[in-house]
Amino acid sequence: MTPSPTMERYQETAPGCHVDLSDNTNLFGRPPSVARILESASNVDLTRYPSAYSGELKAAIARHVGIDESMVVVGCGSDDVLDSTLRAFGAPDDLLVQLDPSFSMMKVFGGVSGLRVEAIPPGDDLAETIARSTPAITYLCSPNNPTGAVLPLEMMEQIVRESSGIVIIDEAYVEFAGVTSVDLLHKYGNVIITRTMSKAMGLAGCRVGFGIGHPALVSRVEAARGPYKVSTLSERLSIAVLENDAAWVAENVALATATRERFARELEVLGYKPLPSSANFLLVPVANSGQAEADCRAGGIAVRRFESLAGIGDALRVTVGPWPMMERCLDALRAQAS
Numbered sequence: 104m105t106p107s108p109t110m111e112r113y114q115e116t117a118p119g120c121h122v123d124l125s126d127n128t129n130l131f132g133r134p135p136s137v138a139r140i141l142e143s144a145s146n147v148d149l150t151r152y153p154s155a156y157s158g159e160l161k162a163a164i165a166r167h168v169g170i171d172e173s174m175v176v177v178g179c180g181s182d183d184v185l186d187s188t189l190r191a192f193g194a195p196d197d198l199l200v201q202l203d204p205s206f207s208m209m210k211v212f213g214g215v216s217g218l219r220v221e222a223i224p225p226g227d228d229l230a231e232t233i234a235r236s237t238p239a240i241t242y243l244c245s246p247n248n249p250t251g252a253v254l255p256l257e258m259m260e261q262i263v264r265e266s267s268g269i270v271i272i273d274e275a276y277v278e279f280a281g282v283t284s285v286d287l288l289h290k291y292g293n294v295i296i297t298r299t300m301s302k303a304m305g306l307a308g309c310r311v312g313f314g315i316g317h318p319a320l321v322s323r324v325e326a327a328r329g330p331y332k333v334s335t336l337s338e339r340l341s342i343a344v345l346e347n348d349a350a351w352v353a354e355n356v357a358l359a360t361a362t363r364e365r366f367a368r369e370l371e372v373l374g375y376k377p378l379p380s381s382a383n384f385l386l387v388p389v390a391n392s393g394q395a396e397a398d399c400r401a402g403g404i405a406v407r408r409f410e411s412l413a414g415i416g417d418a419l420r421v422t423v424g425p426w427p428m429m430e431r432c433l434d435a436l437r438a439q440a441s
């Protein structure tokens with residue numbers, strides 16, 4: 104079989120940058136529980152498999168979210184949960200609908216699962232447009248990557264209500280937005296919300312994410328996912344952070360959002376017009392993202408570049424970290440602006 108054009112390896116940001124503002128991870132430090140768990144990790148038995156579906160982690164997540172354990176599925180990052188959801192509910196040639204622009208990995212996962220992927224621009228009649236195209240799976244991301252915009256809750260509920268298929272709501276940045284669609288889970292059986300330990304929670308290296316939804320839906324995702332996807336250590340670290348580090352997460356979320364607003368104001372002084380964001384990154388439209396990225400790189404800063412985004416054009420997505428990092432980024436972008 105010849106691999107389809109969508110089956111390409113993910114492009115990592117080129118190494119060698121002192122400051123990496125490209126991947127929206129928590130740049131403010133590491134959760135306090137990590138050191139404690141790793142120091143006592145010499146007694147962890149890695150000769151045995153972890154539990155097949157990470158029951159203890161699911162219990163900790165259920166307590167964290169305030170739902171029943173039967174409504175939780177975990178995975179090797181939320182990427183794994185998203186991918187498994189497409190496999191569970193999408194047959195080849197089924198339609199996957201997402202917004203344009205939105206999380207780039209969905210096009211890849213959809214393509215690998217043989218789905219047709221359609222990206223539609225956001226608008227007032229979004230719910231009607233989606234309902235008319237009767238997708239097997241609708242993917243919504245709020246706050247949206249790469250724009251940072253939250254979708255109105257009523258609009259998401261309308262999409263869920265009018266959809267005959269499954270609706271995925273990706274809440275990778277929920278901690279920064281402070282609004283969630285979790286209430287929908289108690290009213291509708293066709294919605295799955297995904298979240299991650301990789302962003303606000305500061306555990307990207309652990310590769311842990313989760314999905315929450317109706318038990319029948321979640322168990323199909325789990326069956327499509329397969330057993331043993333979360334390692335023994337990753338499960339322990341995730342449980343410890345969920346149970347002990349809520350204050351640390353909240354502190355960093357507050358820091359990130361305050362720094363984001365300060366960074367946005369400084370960008371505006373330079374003549375840029377960053378999009379309003381409810382996440383830990385800003386999307387900054389630029390004339391030429393190749394040139395702007397190169398300028399950042401020359402200043403030792405890695406950012407994520409986008410070309411010709413629908414309704415936006417070229418743009419850089421910049422993760423918000425401690426202020427000295429943002430100052431370096433401003434220095435590099437000042438060169439662009441002048």
Ligand SMILES: *Cc1c(COP(=O)(O)O)cnc(C)c1O
Nearest residue numbers: 180181182206248275299301312
């Ligand atoms: C980062 C990100 C993810 C993936 O997170 P992992 O849990 O690390 O796989 C999922 N969705 C969105 C929108 C993201 O930005």
